Amino acid sequence: DTEVTQTPKHLVMGMTNKKSLKCEQHMGHRAMYWYKQKAKKPPELMFVYSYEKLSINESVPSRFSPECPNSSLLNLHLHALQPEDSALYLCASSQGTGPKPLHFGNGTRLTVT
Amino acid sequence: QQQVKQSPQSLIVQKGGISIINCAYENTAFDYFPWYQQFPGKGPALLIAIRPDVSEKKEGRFTISFNKSAKQFSLHIMDSQPGDSATYFCAATAGNNRKLIWGLGTSLAVNP
Numbered sequence: 001d002t003e004v005t006q007t008p009k010h011l012v013m014g015m016t017n018k019k020s021l022k023c024e025q026h027m028g029h030r031a032m033y034w035y036k037q038k039a040k041k042p043p044e045l046m047f048v049y050s051y052e053k054l055s056i057n058e059s060v061p062s063r064f065s066p067e068c069p070n071s072s073l074l075n076l077h078l079h080a081l082q083p084e085d086s087a088l089y090l091c092a093s094s095q096g097t098g099p100k101p102l103h104f105g106n107g108t109r110l111t112v113t
Numbered sequence: 114q115q116q117v118k119q120s121p122q123s124l125i126v127q128k129g130g131i132s133i134i135n136c137a138y139e140n141t142a143f144d145y146f147p148w149y150q151q152f153p154g155k156g157p158a159l160l161i162a163i164r165p166d167v168s169e170k171k172e173g174r175f176t177i178s179f180n181k182s183a184k185q186f187s188l189h190i191m192d193s194q195p196g197d198s199a200t201y202f203c204a205a206t207a208g209n210n211r212k213l214i215w216g217l218g219t220s221l222a223v224n225p
Contacts, residue, residue, distance in 0.1 A: 004156075031211060042202050042215035043157065056211060090156050099145035099206050102213070104156030 003027050004105035006091050012111045015081060021108045023074040023091030032074040033102065034066055035090040043090055049074060081112045116140055117205050119216025126223050132190040134219045136203035139184065143205040147213070148177065148188050151200045160201070161188070193223045 004025045013019050023032065031050050035043035048056035049068040063085075065077040074091055088107040094100040118137045126132045136146075147162035163170045163177040163186065170177045176189040190197055203216040 033211075040200075040218070040220075042204075042218055045212055048211050050211070058212075092156070094211070099208075099211075101147065101159040101162065102149075102157075104158065106154070106156045 004091055004093055004103050006089075006105035006108050008108055009106070010109045010111075012113060013078065013081065014113055015083070017081075018077070018079045020078065021076040021089055021091075021110075023076075023105060024072055025091075025093040025103070026072055027093060027095070027103065028071075029093035029095050029103070030071060031094045031100075032068060033092040033094070034064075034074070034076050035092060035104075037088040037090055037107070047076075078110075081110075083112050086110055086112045116214045117203060117216045119203050119219060121219060122217070123220045124222070126193045126221065128193065128195060128223055128225050130193050130223075132188075132193045132197065132221055132223070134188045134201055134203070134221070135185065136187065136205075136216050137183075137185045138205050138214075140205070140207065140214075141184070142207040143214075144208065145206050146177070146179065146186050147204050148175075149202045149204065151202065151218075157202060190221075193221075195223045195225050197221060198223050 007022045034046040037043045046060045047066045052068045063080050067075040090107045092102040092104045148160045149157035150160045151157040161172050161175050165181050174191045179186045201219045204213040206213050
């Protein structure tokens with residue numbers, strides 16, 4: 001079991017639906033990340049929150065909306081997605097500033113129909 | 114533009130053998146080089162990491178070798194086991210930059 005918990009594990013949604021992915025960590029980490037991973041590819045960075053403020057947005061389409069309600073929680077709100085958005089969405093956290101190990105959750109497998 | 118080049122794309126090793134995965138980079142500002150291991154259906158997990166002030170780091174059966182002048186680093190898995198079968202990613206980053214630059218991954222299969 002990982003120390004970063006993601007829910008749901010699987011999600012199927014239509015292109016007109018609104019859904020949210022949730023991520024929780026209790027390691028006291030102050031940086032949290034959303035990554036997208038396609039099959040047989042490395043993770044692609046989407047967003048970084050540092051001390052609950054959005055610090056990096058990798059030019060992600062506005063149909064993906066991140067939210068960091070507190071230092072332990074990270075959400076990704078999804079709206080009007082496209083089939084090509086189907087992927088594994090990974091949440092990660094890290095401690096402090098500078099290059100630190102990323103602790104990943106096991107992801108949400110998203111399918112957009 | 115692939116800033117971290119990883120090879121081979123796939124690797125098959127017999128149980129007990131040595132698995133070697135290589136990575137090369139161009140950006141001399143990179144100063145942190147982690148390796149992540151990912152099993153199917155799971156998120157990546159940090160395996161081992163190195164900074165350029167050391168040439169080698171060993172943790173159990175896993176060793177990173179680092180060649181700063183050649184801008185290359187490699188992962189060696191000694192006494193490879195079927196449980197090591199996974200995808201391995203090398204990565205690099207610079208300073209306080211929270212963005213990891215990832216290699217494309219190596220799918221390792223260890224035959225029993």
